[in-house]
Amino acid sequence: MAQPVAAERIQYVIEGGARLSGVIEPSGNKNAALPIVAAALLTPERVELSNVPRIRDVEALVQLIRTVGAQAEWTGRNTLTIEARDLRPADLDPALCARIRASILLAGPMLARCGELVLPPPGGDVIGRRRVDTHFLVLKQLGAEIDASDVYRFRTSGLSGADVFFDEPSVTATENALCAAVAATATTVLRNCASEPHVQDLARFLIAMGAEIEGIGTNTMVIHGGRPLSGARHRIGPDHIEVGSLIGLAAVTKSEITIRNAGVEHLRSTLMNFERLGIRCRVEGDDLVVPAGQTMKVEPDFGGHVPKIEDQPWPAFPADTMSIAIVTATQCDGMVLLFEKMFESRMFFVDKLIGMGARIVLCDPHRVVVAGPATLRGSRLESPDIRAGMAMLIAAMCAEGTSVIENAQQIERGYERIDERLNALGARITRNPPRAT
Numbered sequence: 069m070a071q072p073v074a075a076e077r078i079q080y081v082i083e084g085g086a087r088l089s090g091v092i093e094p095s096g097n098k099n100a101a102l103p104i105v106a107a108a109l110l111t112p113e114r115v116e117l118s119n120v121p122r123i124r125d126v127e128a129l130v131q132l133i134r135t136v137g138a139q140a141e142w143t144g145r146n147t148l149t150i151e152a153r154d155l156r157p158a159d160l161d162p163a164l165c166a167r168i169r170a171s172i173l174l175a176g177p178m179l180a181r182c183g184e185l186v187l188p189p190p191g192g193d194v195i196g197r198r199r200v201d202t203h204f205l206v207l208k209q210l211g212a213e214i215d216a217s218d219v220y221r222f223r224t225s226g227l228s229g230a231d232v233f234f235d236e237p238s239v240t241a242t243e244n245a246l247c248a249a250v251a252a253t254a255t256t257v258l259r260n261c262a263s264e265p266h267v268q269d270l271a272r273f274l275i276a277m278g279a280e281i282e283g284i285g286t287n288t289m290v291i292h293g294g295r296p297l298s299g300a301r302h303r304i305g306p307d308h309i310e311v312g313s314l315i316g317l318a319a320v321t322k323s324e325i326t327i328r329n330a331g332v333e334h335l336r337s338t339l340m341n342f343e344r345l346g347i348r349c350r351v352e353g354d355d356l357v358v359p360a361g362q363t364m365k366v367e368p369d370f371g372g373h374v375p376k377i378e379d380q381p382w383p384a385f386p387a388d389t390m391s392i393a394i395v396t397a398t399q400c401d402g403m404v405l406l407f408e409k410m411f412e413s414r415m416f417f418v419d420k421l422i423g424m425g426a427r428i429v430l431c432d433p434h435r436v437v438v439a440g441p442a443t444l445r446g447s448r449l450e451s452p453d454i455r456a457g458m459a460m461l462i463a464a465m466c467a468e469g470t471s472v473i474e475n476a477q478q479i480e481r482g483y484e485r486i487d488e489r490l491n492a493l494g495a496r497i498t499r500n501p502p503r504a505t
């Protein structure tokens with residue numbers, strides 16, 4: 069069994085009030101890198117992935133694929149090569165599996181290659197219940213037997229294509245289904261499936277390996293299974309959630325920044341909802357400029373009614389940008405309702421923003437009303453999850469005085485060297501302990 073991984077405690081100390089300026093490039097999309105690293109197990113040949121975010125979740129998944137026998141080496145700062153010549157359904161470290169949601173993404177590729185996998189339950193952000201039912205539903209229809217008690221036992225005597233209707237458009241279940249379907253015999257149709265940029269990126273990687281997939285970017289995908297899958301080279305696309313985080317950060321610190329290679333084709337819903345907060349960005353080729361001097365005035369709905377920012381399945385506003393929208397709204401003039409429909413505890417972090425001086429009413433676990441602008445005071449904070457942690461970092465950067473964020477390793481699950489990269493723009497963030505490299 070793999071060695072258990074000790075959890076490192078990280079603290080950020082932030083001096084508020086710094087103006088930022090300059091150019092920043094978003095990292096590769098965390099939620100694309102994770103399924104693509106898992107999908108590299110589908111072939112015994114060499115896979116080379118570039119623009120892979122060097123974040124804690126990816127490092128954890130790399131350890132898991134090594135446990136099942138894959139060779140995985142970082143051949144550059146963000147380049148990962150994987151060769152899964154001899155795979156075995158080895159015992160996986162339960163603590164490591166419980167640390168990331170993406171451990172469940174091993175199911176599809178391991179069923180395809182080894183016909184079995186014993187998986188301790190996955191984890192990920194503690195933001196409410198994380199269903200696995202859709203994974204079971206689709207994998208069973210593609211020919212898997214699943215016995216789920218304390219651990220999940222997946223087994224198949226052969227995957228075969230099916231016409232599958234998802235009970236909900238689950239992102240990771242769609243990714244598992246894609247990996248199983250490309251290796252299955254015959255054709256699979258996935259209906260009511262997810263279509264986020266990371267699902268699209270995985271599909272493009274599978275095509276680079278030799279798979280045949282139609283309907284990328286829609287909620288019906290058709291996979292002609294059984295094509296030989298070879299090694300491939302693939303560049304992970306930019307992280308649209310990180311871009312959303314940088315837009316919010318620039319706006320509340322009244323800074324002008326340029327986000328280089330921002331993946332502008334995936335930003336329509338993000339830009340539309342920031343516009344509702346009086347924040348307008350400029351697209352310049354592949355770059356996105358967030359100008360200083362935003363009006364930061366909430367745009368009421370027709371008739372002067374309170375507007376709403378709500379998340380919905382892609383291509384609408386992403387749930388992972390919701391915490392960023394909340395903190396941004398605290399600095400905008402007017403009142404706005406923010407409605408997050410998926411996770412039951414993602415919004416509870418707003419009590420920390422309220423403690424800093426924000427004017428927010430938590431109506432229920434899914435809705436907050438924010439009335440701004442409010443002057444925020446530096447505070448001692450603890451990050452419960454990736455996006456709430458990022459929202460706290462943004463709040464700290466526009467607050468008066470110094471803030472301390474404990475548990476910042478949560479932020480680093482999803483944002484690569486964010487302290488260093490923001491300091492290069494003029495932020496004043498000290499990481500404790502200092503970074504080794």
Ligand SMILES: CC(=O)N[C@H]1[C@@H](OP(=O)(O)OP(=O)(O)OC[C@H]2O[C@@H](n3ccc(=O)[nH]c3=O)[C@H](O)[C@@H]2O)O[C@H](CO)[C@@H](O)[C@@H]1O
Binds near residue numbers: 238
């Ligand atoms: C490793 C990974 O990729 N994690 C992402 C993945 O998790 P994960 O795959 O665990 O989330 P799921 O997609 O399974 O679960 C969320 C469910 O809520 C639905 N839904 C979504 C938005 C919305 O406003 N209303 C709604 O009902 C989704 O369509 C989905 O059916 O997708 C989530 C939803 O995007 C993101 O938060 C996670 O960062």
Ligand SMILES: C=C(OP(=O)(O)O)C(=O)O
Binds near residue numbers: 194
């Ligand atoms: C919820 C998230 O991640 P995960 O699904 O990996 O927990 C996220 O990225 O905001």
